[in-house]
Structure formats: structure tokens, C-alpha cells
Amino acid sequence: MRKIRILVAKVGCDIHERGALTMMTVYRDAGMETIYTGRFQSEEGVVNAAINENVDFISVSDLTGSLVIICKKLMDGLKEQGAENDIHVICGGIITDSDREQLEAMGVLGAFGTGYPAEKTVEFIQDYMKDKLD
Amino acid sequence: MDEEVPMEKSKMQQLMDKILSGDRRAFAQGISVIEDRRKGWQELLNEAYKNMNDHALIIGITGPGGAGKSTLTDKIITEYRKLGKKVGVIAVDPSSPFSGGAVLGDRVRMGTHNTDANVFIRSLGSRGCIGGISEGTKRVLYLFKTFDFDVILVESLGVGQDETEITNFVDVTLVALVPGFGDSIQMAKAGIQEIGNIFIVNKSDHPDAELFTNQLKFSFGDMPVEERPPIINTVASEGKGMNELMGAIAAVVPNEYARREEKARRRIHIEIESEVLEKVMDITRDIIVQKAQIVFDSENKITPYDVAAEMIEGISFQEK
Numbered sequence A: 001m002r003k004i005r006i007l008v009a010k011v012g013c014d015i016h017e018r019g020a021l022t023m024m025t026v027y028r029d030a031g032m033e034t035i036y037t038g039r040f041q042s043e044e045g046v047v048n049a050a051i052n053e054n055v056d057f058i059s060v061s062d063l064t065g066s067l068v069i070i071c072k073k074l075m076d077g078l079k080e081q082g083a084e085n086d087i088h089v090i091c092g093g094i095i096t097d098s099d100r101e102q103l104e105a106m107g108v109l110g111a112f113g114t115g116y117p118a119e120k121t122v123e124f125i126q127d128y129m130k131d132k133l134d
Numbered sequence B: 001m002d003e004e005v006p007m008e009k010s011k012m013q014q015l016m017d018k019i020l021s022g023d024r025r026a027f028a029q030g031i032s033v034i035e036d037r038r039k040g041w042q043e044l045l046n047e048a049y050k051n052m053n054d055h056a057l058i059i060g061i062t063g064p065g066g067a068g069k070s071t072l073t074d075k076i077i078t079e080y081r082k083l084g085k086k087v088g089v090i091a092v093d094p095s096s097p098f099s100g101g102a103v104l105g106d107r108v109r110m111g112t113h114n115t116d117a118n119v120f121i122r123s124l125g126s127r128g129c130i131g132g133i134s135e136g137t138k139r140v141l142y143l144f145k146t147f148d149f150d151v152i153l154v155e156s157l158g159v160g161q162d163e164t165e166i167t168n169f170v171d172v173t174l175v176a177l178v179p180g181f182g183d184s185i186q187m188a189k190a191g192i193q194e195i196g197n198i199f200i201v202n203k204s205d206h207p208d209a210e211l212f213t214n215q216l217k218f219s220f221g222d223m224p225v226e227e228r229p230p231i232i233n234t235v236a237s238e239g240k241g242m243n244e245l246m247g248a249i250a251a252v253v254p255n256e257y258a259r260r261e262e263k264a265r266r267r268i269h270i271e272i273e274s275e276v277l278e279k280v281m282d283i284t285r286d287i288i289v290q291k292a293q294i295v296f297d298s299e300n301k302i303t304p305y306d307v308a309a310e311m312i313e314g315i316s317f318q319e320k
């Protein structure tokens, strides 16, 4: 059976881990397989991990206000490897309105602020994958 | 002159070609095809089986939860990378029996290798298999054997029972235990002596390490001296004991390579058996439900054995 796979990634020097860990159990309870990179990863490492794990999503969370920079590098890395149509980026954390605009413009599929309910994120993913599960 | 009709290669053959050419994205996608049993998966599995090679040394790492299997795997990868070897890793974590989902956390301990193009780490959920080696893992391992790895590491959760099967799928089995009186002693009691080529007492920074090591040694007491597996003390989180561990692995490899044929035979047997049994269970599942109802309604005039005999006759009839 086709399972939705999500790589939960932490990039750079953000030490906060709770959000990422919470999201993983929520994804698991929704029947998805979620893979954790651990903290302090580089964008290049995350893209490699995502490709090797053949995930549907990279879910990156960050509370240092660096999401735009991180996501840009992730999107570029995926494009470089020709994986941008198969592996999608979503992100969560501190997101300003201008961040959101930039994220959307670069093709990040979803950006969820800190207070956004986890179940809604799951719904978003399930909805997006609805027709793609063969 | 015969007209040559150029045979169009099927999608799965094309995918296999890409994998054989070393395309890591194709390889990663192929794993999903087999693991998820997506369209064409059996064809790909057949292609993998035909194209696999015996080049890689396959090492299984098993042991109770939290023993340090992933940390050890991380350090073993580092050692093989120092030798310039290309390393593939299959890391299995349990799936939730309730949702079917999983949190796969093994690669957290292997994060330093994410930027190394000569290391390929893949996390798998056990998907219904508790302990032992899941069907998915076995099948994915065949695909790994088509990619040009020098070493393949398989981390799986060992819970004592039914662990022997993994030994048929790997060359060397490492059993990682930790000092203390929990799962590790339980495993020693459950007869894991037979499955490990090498026993690792990890977390040897723990005060009970020496005591535990002695207990473990003692539990090998019934075995002939030359068959007793080596015990290596490690502190994986600090990289301590790795030289000793790598030395122990190198020492058992020749002996285990000599057993490759014997293991290959057993694998073939296991594969045919499990495919056939799986199919039989699929076919008979609904019929058994119906028959059970008939037995129940007959108020014991018809027995489960009558019904089973009748069904078995049906199966043997098909055989002729």
C-alpha cells in the first residue's frame, strides 16, 4: 500500500525540537511514515536525505526566522537533482506576511505559522495527495 | 530475412536499467515501488533478483530498543568510509499497529553522512512485522544488492523471538546489548547466542558493564569454546571500541563467506514458502470464515477437522 512519506527536517542552528517531534507523532497517527533528520542539518544534506528516502514532502520547521533562506536553498537543491515535481516543501514556524509571499513565489507548497493546528496540516497533506496515491 | 521487431522495454525494465547505471533517484524510487507494492512491483523484484550481485558484505545489526544500534551503525559507516568503501544502509523502525504510520528516527544518529554521496541510508517501517525481518525489508535488500555497494548494513529491532531468519539474509550478524537487567538479559535467555556472530556490549561506560559482560560470557558456557562468539565492549556515542569491533568483523567474514551458498539455498526455500503460504492464506481467508460458520451452526456434528480435510483435498487436487 502506498504510504505518504514525510521528511521532518531541522536546518542550521535552531535548537528547538519540540515542534518537529510533535508533528512527527501527528503524521504517524495519521498513518504516514515520517523520517527525522535530527537537528543542525545543511540544506544539501536534507535534499540528499529526501531523495534517498523518496519522500513526498520535506517538512521543515524553524523558529529563528530563517525559513525563506532555508526553503530557497531546499527548492534549488531539489531542482538541481530534478526532483522538484516529486518532492514538495512545506514549512512551519515563525512566518511574516512578506515571508509567506516569498515562500509562495518560490513554490513552497504550504507555510504554517506557529499556532496553526497540526490536524489542519495533516488535512492539507492528505488533500494534496488524494489523487496521487495509486 | 526475419524482421527484427525492436522490443519495447517495460517501465520496470527501464527503471532497473537506470538503477544498474547507478542512478540514486531511480534506486530510491524503486525501493518505494517494491515496499509499497506499487504497480509493477513483482516485475521489478524479479529484475532485481536476476541482476543482484554478491559483491557487498552484508552486516545485520539487531538488539533491543535503545541499545545504540543506530549510533553503532553511524560509527561503522565512518570506519568503512575511511577505507573508501561505498555504504548502503537499511534502517528499520517499528510501525504503529494502530495507524500503520511510523516515526523513523534511526537516521538522526547518522546525520553526518547526509552530505556524503557514497553513503545511502534508507529508513523502513516494519509494516506489520514485529521482530525478525519483514517481507518488505528482504525484498528491498535484493534491490540493494543490485546497486554497487561495498558494504550493506541492516539495522533491525530484535525482540528475542524469531530472530534467526535475519541470519540467512546477511553475512555477519551483530547483536547489540546494553548492561542492565532488562531486555538484554531476556534476549540472552531467549537463545540469541545462536544468531550473533559478534556480541556487542554497548554503553560500556555504564557501571554495570563488567558484570553484564561476564554474565553474557557465562551464558555462552554451554557452547564449545571455538564456537563462542566474540564479545566486544563499546561506547558507541564516543566511538570507543570501534577498532576492536571492525577487527572482529574482519575476522568472522571468511567463515561467513564460506556459508554463503548454504544461506542462499535457505533463502530460496524461505522465499518460495512465504510466497506460497501468503497466497494460500489470501485465497482461503474468506472460505474459512464461511466454513467456520457452518461448523458452528452444525452444533458440532461437523468438526473443524472435517472441514479442513475437505479444503486440503481441494488444494491437492489442484496440484495434479
Ligand SMILES: Nc1nc2c(ncn2[C@@H]2O[C@H](COP(=O)(O)OP(=O)(O)OP(=O)(O)O)[C@@H](O)[C@H]2O)c(=O)[nH]1
Pocket: B064, B065, B066, B067, B068, B069, B070, B071, B072, B093, B106, B109, B157, B202, B203, B204, B205, B234, B235, B236, B237, B238
Ligand atoms: N551512555 C551511552 N549512551 C549511548 C551509547 N551509545 C548510544 N547511546 C545513546 O543511547 C540512545 C539510543 O541510541 P540509538 O543509537 O538511537 O539506539 P537504537 O538501538 O538504534 O534505538 P532504536 O532504533 O530506537 O531501537 C541515544 O541517546 C544515544 O546517544 C553509549 O555507548 N553510551
Ligand SMILES: [Mg+2]
Pocket: B069, B070, B071, B105, B106, B155
Ligand atoms: Mg535505531
